[in-house]
Amino acid sequence: MAIVTIRGTLGSGAPEIGKQIAERLHFDYVDREIIADVAKRNKWSEESTAAKEMHDRREQHRQANTDNLNEKGV
DSSP states (O other): OOOOOOOOOTTSOHHHHHHHHHHHHTOOOOSTHHHHHHHHHHTOOHHHHHHHHHHHHHHHHHHHHHHHHHHHTO
């Protein structure tokens, strides 16, 4: 299953852009339902689930940047 994620600050239009992209690609559009489902399955709060997701993404981004710099010899 292909997944496209879009994150934006409040008022950025991210949900609208996500819906348009999903429509063009003939994908399902899912918003907060995934976080709610994961939280429910694990008996966690939605807030803690969302915070973990953000932490994991920041770590992945940081590692990718470090790897990129190492490849360039910086």
